[in-house]
Amino acid sequence: MKPTSSTFLLPALSIALSYATLVVGAAHAQTADPAAEVRRVLASPIYQSATAALDKEHGRIVEDGIKPTEIPAPPFGEKARAEEFAKMLKASGLSDVQIDPEGNVLGLRKGTRSDGKVVVVSAHLDTVFPAGTDVKVKRQGTKLYAPGIGDDTMSLSVLLGFVRAMKTAGISTCDDILFVGTVGEEGPGDLRGVRYLFTKGSYKDKIKSFFSVESGDVNRVTHGGVGSKRYRITFSGPGGHSFGAFGTVNPMFAQAQAAVEFARIQVPAKPKTTYSIGLIGGGTSVNSIPVSSWMEIDMRSESVDELKRVEDRMLKIVQEAADGENFARSTKNAKITVEAKLIGDRPAGNTDMKADIVQIAKAAIEAGGYTPDLNWSSTDSNMPMNLGIPALTIGRGGIGRNGRTHSLDEWEDVEKGPMVKAMATSLSIVLSATGME
Amino acid sequence: MKPTSSTFLLPALSIALSYATLVVGAAHAQTADPAAEVRRVLASPIYQSATAALDKEHGRIVEDGIKPTEIPAPPFGEKARAEEFAKMLKASGLSDVQIDPEGNVLGLRKGTRSDGKVVVVSAHLDTVFPAGTDVKVKRQGTKLYAPGIGDDTMSLSVLLGFVRAMKTAGISTCDDILFVGTVGEEGPGDLRGVRYLFTKGSYKDKIKSFFSVESGDVNRVTHGGVGSKRYRITFSGPGGHSFGAFGTVNPMFAQAQAAVEFARIQVPAKPKTTYSIGLIGGGTSVNSIPVSSWMEIDMRSESVDELKRVEDRMLKIVQEAADGENFARSTKNAKITVEAKLIGDRPAGNTDMKADIVQIAKAAIEAGGYTPDLNWSSTDSNMPMNLGIPALTIGRGGIGRNGRTHSLDEWEDVEKGPMVKAMATSLSIVLSATGME
Numbered sequence: 001m002k003p004t005s006s007t008f009l010l011p012a013l014s015i016a017l018s019y020a021t022l023v024v025g026a027a028h029a030q031t032a033d034p035a036a037e038v039r040r041v042l043a044s045p046i047y048q049s050a051t052a053a054l055d056k057e058h059g060r061i062v063e064d065g066i067k068p069t070e071i072p073a074p075p076f077g078e079k080a081r082a083e084e085f086a087k088m089l090k091a092s093g094l095s096d097v098q099i100d101p102e103g104n105v106l107g108l109r110k111g112t113r114s115d116g117k118v119v120v121v122s123a124h125l126d127t128v129f130p131a132g133t134d135v136k137v138k139r140q141g142t143k144l145y146a147p148g149i150g151d152d153t154m155s156l157s158v159l160l161g162f163v164r165a166m167k168t169a170g171i172s173t174c175d176d177i178l179f180v181g182t183v184g185e186e187g188p189g190d191l192r193g194v195r196y197l198f199t200k201g202s203y204k205d206k207i208k209s210f211f212s213v214e215s216g217d218v219n220r221v222t223h224g225g226v227g228s229k230r231y232r233i234t235f236s237g238p239g240g241h242s243f244g245a246f247g248t249v250n251p252m253f254a255q256a257q258a259a260v261e262f263a264r265i266q267v268p269a270k271p272k273t274t275y276s277i278g279l280i281g282g283g284t285s286v287n288s289i290p291v292s293s294w295m296e297i298d299m300r301s302e303s304v305d306e307l308k309r310v311e312d313r314m315l316k317i318v319q320e321a322a323d324g325e326n327f328a329r330s331t332k333n334a335k336i337t338v339e340a341k342l343i344g345d346r347p348a349g350n351t352d353m354k355a356d357i358v359q360i361a362k363a364a365i366e367a368g369g370y371t372p373d374l375n376w377s378s379t380d381s382n383m384p385m386n387l388g389i390p391a392l393t394i395g396r397g398g399i400g401r402n403g404r405t406h407s408l409d410e411w412e413d414v415e416k417g418p419m420v421k422a423m424a425t426s427l428s429i430v431l432s433a434t435g436m437e
Numbered sequence: 438m439k440p441t442s443s444t445f446l447l448p449a450l451s452i453a454l455s456y457a458t459l460v461v462g463a464a465h466a467q468t469a470d471p472a473a474e475v476r477r478v479l480a481s482p483i484y485q486s487a488t489a490a491l492d493k494e495h496g497r498i499v500e501d502g503i504k505p506t507e508i509p510a511p512p513f514g515e516k517a518r519a520e521e522f523a524k525m526l527k528a529s530g531l532s533d534v535q536i537d538p539e540g541n542v543l544g545l546r547k548g549t550r551s552d553g554k555v556v557v558v559s560a561h562l563d564t565v566f567p568a569g570t571d572v573k574v575k576r577q578g579t580k581l582y583a584p585g586i587g588d589d590t591m592s593l594s595v596l597l598g599f600v601r602a603m604k605t606a607g608i609s610t611c612d613d614i615l616f617v618g619t620v621g622e623e624g625p626g627d628l629r630g631v632r633y634l635f636t637k638g639s640y641k642d643k644i645k646s647f648f649s650v651e652s653g654d655v656n657r658v659t660h661g662g663v664g665s666k667r668y669r670i671t672f673s674g675p676g677g678h679s680f681g682a683f684g685t686v687n688p689m690f691a692q693a694q695a696a697v698e699f700a701r702i703q704v705p706a707k708p709k710t711t712y713s714i715g716l717i718g719g720g721t722s723v724n725s726i727p728v729s730s731w732m733e734i735d736m737r738s739e740s741v742d743e744l745k746r747v748e749d750r751m752l753k754i755v756q757e758a759a760d761g762e763n764f765a766r767s768t769k770n771a772k773i774t775v776e777a778k779l780i781g782d783r784p785a786g787n788t789d790m791k792a793d794i795v796q797i798a799k800a801a802i803e804a805g806g807y808t809p810d811l812n813w814s815s816t817d818s819n820m821p822m823n824l825g826i827p828a829l830t831i832g833r834g835g836i837g838r839n840g841r842t843h844s845l846d847e848w849e850d851v852e853k854g855p856m857v858k859a860m861a862t863s864l865s866i867v868l869s870a871t872g873m874e
Binding site for chain 1: 735
């Protein structure tokens with residue numbers, strides 16, 4: 001997706017959300033008061049029945065979380081886990097289950113008053129852990145240890161739990177709900193799953209709101225998506241013997257000049273905007289003028305415009321640095337050239353604080369006795385947020401019940417009480433947002 | 438060795454060589470005319486007898502070169518080859534053969550009028566090739582292919598050939614000759630063998646002149662040793678999340694600043710002085726402010742003073758760059774620090790063009806019908822040259838009879854005629870310089 005298009009989309013969305021949230025945010029019959037809608041859901045006997053089902057099924061949900069955790073799902077290697085999740089989604093009672101060409105698992109639950117659009121409730125299939133990582137789950141009391149157990153594999157099982165609980169309780173929603181297991185949420189995946197869903201898949205232009213269920217505490221609500229652009233910048237030149245070919249252009253000198261200029265860019269504290277050089281490399285031996293040199297750059301912003309400003313400046317700087325080196329040393333054998341390869345592109349965006357789904361999430365979390373923690377992060381929700389589609393990333397775990405995410409000793413405490421209470425709260429958000437009948 | 442000491446040694450040597458070469462360069466009875474001495478050697482029947490022995494033994498010399506070539510001798514891994522060479526040196530008839538603590542193989546051939554000092558005739562044991570390289574020799578007609586076959590393993594066998602030919606011909610020399618197989622001539626070895634020989638070994642202060650027999654054409658004479666200093670510069674800092682910890686000092690920004698300043702240093706064309714950054718690295722992921730960053734720097738000069746000037750400036754630059762970064766960004770968690778580690782130190786030096794051994798080498802090469810090619814390079818001779826001891830690196834192969842040095846398809850053509858003629862010429866240099874009786 002091009003940042004130019006999103007630049008125009010975002011201000012338009014802000015206006016729509018401020019003055020017409022009821023129209024944009026929900027097609028089903030809904031009160032003007034999201035908090036009242038949450039209260040209605042929470043008080044209804046069928047919701048109570050659904051939470052009783054979650055309580056009864058707690059053991060199965062845990063087991064269903066362990067199963068996919070032990071199927072490795074590194075970035076770009078989610079296939080086996082996706083196939084298993086598709087099977088489980090079918091077994092949970094959804095009829096229309098498919099794996100899309102990107103690898104996402106989709107399962108539709110029809111609503112009673114569908115307007116042809118869907119509310120997505122998703123979790124991500126992939127983990128940050130490379131192929132070969134030991135993903136065997138180890139238990140210690142109620143604590144489960146395994147890479148990816150919390151982020152985000154247990155959430156897949158929680159989605160299955162929602163589907164079954166809704167069925168057991170006989171819940172109907174106005175809206176169609178599309179349950180999704182996405183690929184590519186983590187680093188190198190670069191949101192490829194959710195990107196496909198919103199820009200190419202069969203539900204493109206048919207998604208009216210989006211929930212990503214994540215490993216975090218149930219009171220966390222990510223309503224802002226920090227955008228990021230990552231580049232691998234490679235400077236190339238003729239190389240040569242460090243003594244014999246002295247005076248020849250050196251790609252590392254050009255790169256250094258670029259880095260120095262890059263480090264001088266002023267950025268605003270609000271919307272928070274940042275940049276860094278995180279990795280560098282190049283060269284073959286200490287006594288050779290290198291033929292190439294590279295650096296990997298990370299730029300982030302809460303604002304599409306600020307991110308683009310830094311990106312544009314960086315691209316200009318690297319070209320100027322290459323040109324400058326070509327004027328500073330000999331180009332007899334070849335000139336320094338520079339290639340800027342986009343290796344990461346997470347679009348920025350946010351869901352207005354006044355949007356229905358934000359109000360619903362806050363009310364549901366407060367009703368559960370938690371204190372809402374609204375924050376910005378970089379998740380699958382970045383994509384819909386950037387496109388102006390109301391989206392939130394919500395938690396589904398007890399407070400402080402998971403840790404060491406992205407490390408080999410990642411853990412999740414599945415103690416029944418806190419886990420069921422948190423799942424019930426998450427479910428109440430989904431049901432309030434989809435118009436439980 | 439400190440460049441400061443050599444700074445004082447070298448000018449002193451130049452004077453000595455210019456006005457007192459006969460005294461400094463040779464203890465044995467010698468004419469004032471090195472060319473005449475070469476003519477005397479070449480015309481003598483015992484020299485003719487020695488060359489006849491080389492001719493007769495050509496096949497054995499080739500086989501004795503193949504044997505050590507097939508024993509891997511990577512930098513710091515020359516032990517097995519050294520032990521084999523020590524055995525061969527003993528078998529060639531030298532009595533006093535030893536391996537010194539650094540790993541050099543030493544074999545003494547007593548002279549008839551020894552002044553207690555020795556003339557070293559050496560070749561190096563090590564190759565540039567890492568452990569695991571296939572070092573099996575492949576023949577194609579008179580061409581032998583193998584990593585290290587020419588540089589410098591066949592030279593070890595040529596030394597053995599010299600020892601045997603001198604014995605067969607009944608040659609005595611005035612001077613003691615110390616035949617040496619050195620370790621650590623190539624890159625990372627950093628001249629450790631010859632450095633030990635001249636600064637710590639039992640022959641320290643007892644070497645009056647030095648020949649390194651190398652793979653090159655017999656007409657090449659290296660009389661100047663380009664000095665080099667190599668550093669690995671490491672910048673370290675606290676690191677942090679690229680978004681969360683934005684504003685924190687970044688070691689890569691400090692390094693870039695240092696590289697930019699380094700690239701601005703003016704150096705003279707004569708004495709040729711050069712610098713380069715050849716390798717860079719650092720960082721753990723694109724989205725982390727790195728905790729460290731490094732670059733490997735190569736500086737060379739034909740002049741001790743110029744080399745020191747560039748080195749001093751570089752060391753100042755890297756400190757200034759670290760300081761500058763500490764003023765440019767937050768040091769709340771830690772400051773940027775910089776470590777400069779010397780990873781290569783080849784002292785510069787040269788043997789005066791008027792020195793006896795240079796005149797002898799020129800005359801012998803011309804007498805062989807070749808055109809002397811006097812040059813500067815970086816070889817084992819750097820060490821004695823820097824200490825003010827007359828030293829030359831000489832060839833021992835036919836013109837254009839070797840190639841692809843330092844590559845896996847290195848080759849040497851051992852065709853008898855050109856090889857024997859070249860060896861005979863090299864031997865005449867050694868005999869003229871040691872006072873063949």
